[in-house]
Amino acid sequence: MQWLFLLLPIAAASGWLLAWRGGSRRRTEGSCCSGDPVFFRGLNYLLNEQPDKAIDVFLKLAEVDGETAETHLALGALFQRRGEVDRAIRIHQNLVARENLSNAQRGYALYELGRDYMLAGLFDRAESLFLELVEQGLQDRRALRSLIEIYQAEKDWRRCLETADQLRRRSDRPMQTEIAHYHCELADEYLRHARRDEARAHLLDAQAVDPNCIRATMIQAQMEMDGGDPNSALMLYRHLARRGPDYLPAMLPALLHCCERLNRQGVAKELGDLFAAHPSPPLMLELSRAIEREHGPKAALDFLNDYLGTHADLVGTERLLELRLSRFPEQAAEGDAQLLEVISHLVAARPSYRCDQCGFEARALHWQCPSCKHWGSIKAVAAQLLTPPGGLAQSLTAGVGG
Numbered sequence: 333m334q335w336l337f338l339l340l341p342i343a344a345a346s347g348w349l350l351a352w353r354g355g356s357r358r359r360t361e362g363s364c365c366s367g368d369p370v371f372f373r374g375l376n377y378l379l380n381e382q383p384d385k386a387i388d389v390f391l392k393l394a395e396v397d398g399e400t401a402e403t404h405l406a407l408g409a410l411f412q413r414r415g416e417v418d419r420a421i422r423i424h425q426n427l428v429a430r431e432n433l434s435n436a437q438r439g440y441a442l443y444e445l446g447r448d449y450m451l452a453g454l455f456d457r458a459e460s461l462f463l464e465l466v467e468q469g470l471q472d473r474r475a476l477r478s479l480i481e482i483y484q485a486e487k488d489w490r491r492c493l494e495t496a497d498q499l500r501r502r503s504d505r506p507m508q509t510e511i512a513h514y515h516c517e518l519a520d521e522y523l524r525h526a527r528r529d530e531a532r533a534h535l536l537d538a539q540a541v542d543p544n545c546i547r548a549t550m551i552q553a554q555m556e557m558d559g560g561d562p563n564s565a566l567m568l569y570r571h572l573a574r575r576g577p578d579y580l581p582a583m584l585p586a587l588l589h590c591c592e593r594l595n596r597q598g599v600a601k602e603l604g605d606l607f608a609a610h611p612s613p614p615l616m617l618e619l620s621r622a623i624e625r626e627h628g629p630k631a632a633l634d635f636l637n638d639y640l641g642t643h644a645d646l647v648g649t650e651r652l653l654e655l656r657l658s659r660f661p662e663q664a665a666e667g668d669a670q671l672l673e674v675i676s677h678l679v680a681a682r683p684s685y686r687c688d689q690c691g692f693e694a695r696a697l698h699w700q701c702p703s704c705k706h707w708g709s710i711k712a713v714a715a716q717l718l719t720p721p722g723g724l725a726q727s728l729t730a731g732v733g734g
């Protein structure tokens with residue numbers, strides 16, 4: 333496989349060469365550079381992995397031929413893609429310093445220089461370049477998107493809101509999901525400083541922009557709980573649970589807390605109603621515990637037997653084996669302890685959440701995917717339904733609970 337890597341710089345250089353030739357064809361047929369030995373010396377340096385010498389040659393070439401902006405942009409993009417940010421910055425800085433660029437070329441070069449600065453972690457410099465581009469109307473939508481990336485990284489949610497609003501007005505791209513999350517971030521910030529009125533105003537804004545914003549309702553429910561109104565909180569949690577299992581694991585501890593505050597003996601009933609509508613492993617786990625507390629271990633075992641009859645779920649199997657070994661050791665089959673150990677290991681290694689945009693897997697809920705930066709794309713991993721007759725479940729639950 334090593335030979336493939338040897339071809340990479342050649343492939344990159346050929347792309348660059350094509351871009352260069354395309355550029356030179358657009359200028360004039362047989363222009364001064366197409367047979368320029370200086371150009372081929374630069375190309376030779378590039379192919380021999382001597383990029384700094386190549387850059388020196390190409391920068392000088394630009395001084396000879398004032399219309400080689402495309403060449404520079406292709407070379408800058410090549411270094412940027414390879415993560416050689418210092419070299420990309422040299423190329424782009426040299427380009428924007430030139431006076432004979434068209435407006436479009438200047439906009440493009442400034443934008444790429446801004447991206448170089450971002451990659452180098454120089455957010456201040458990148459920000460001022462992008463703001464300049466927006467003001468001049470050059471590459472403005474791309475610049476606005478980059479500004480949002482910067483403000484998100486800096487957790488400057490107010491500026492995220494302002495910039496998203498500008499972008500929304502300049503493009504057809506719907507921004508309601510992002511805008512609702514920025515409002516939620518601001519609500520969280522206010523709550524950390526015990527400023528409930530401001531927080532509530534941002535939650536209302538979030539729901540006005542995106543009526544499906546689950547996060548805003550979750551924060552609101554927590555506010556009701558903290559404000560001493562568990563009845564209102566429970567209404568909101570029920571509403572959220574009806575929306576499906578995607579965020580259920582994240583809100584389950586708060587929902588349990590809420591149920592317990594209202595009625596310690598009615599938790600199994602409350603969870604049972606939710607479970608009937610949307611069966612999912614985290615809810616199954618809490619429901620089986622509540623049944624055990626309120627109705628005894630035998631009832632919990634019966635419940636798990638039924639559940640595993642229709643769900644191919646490791647978490648349910650782990651819970652059933654735990655219960656069998658601890659409360660009904662006389663019914664435990666030979667090898668149950670080893671089986672439990674293996675299953676616990678598999679469950680611990682499994683992700684609880686997955687991004688539906690990029691597949692990023694996580695153990696905890698992130699409202700913004702750490703990998704692809706989408707908002708609201710990370711959701712709980714769903715349990716699989718077994719197809720009847722469920723042979724696996726039958727063999728696991730054989731002789732138990734019956």
Ligand SMILES: [Zn+2]
Nearest residue numbers: 687690701704
């Ligand atoms: Zn993602």
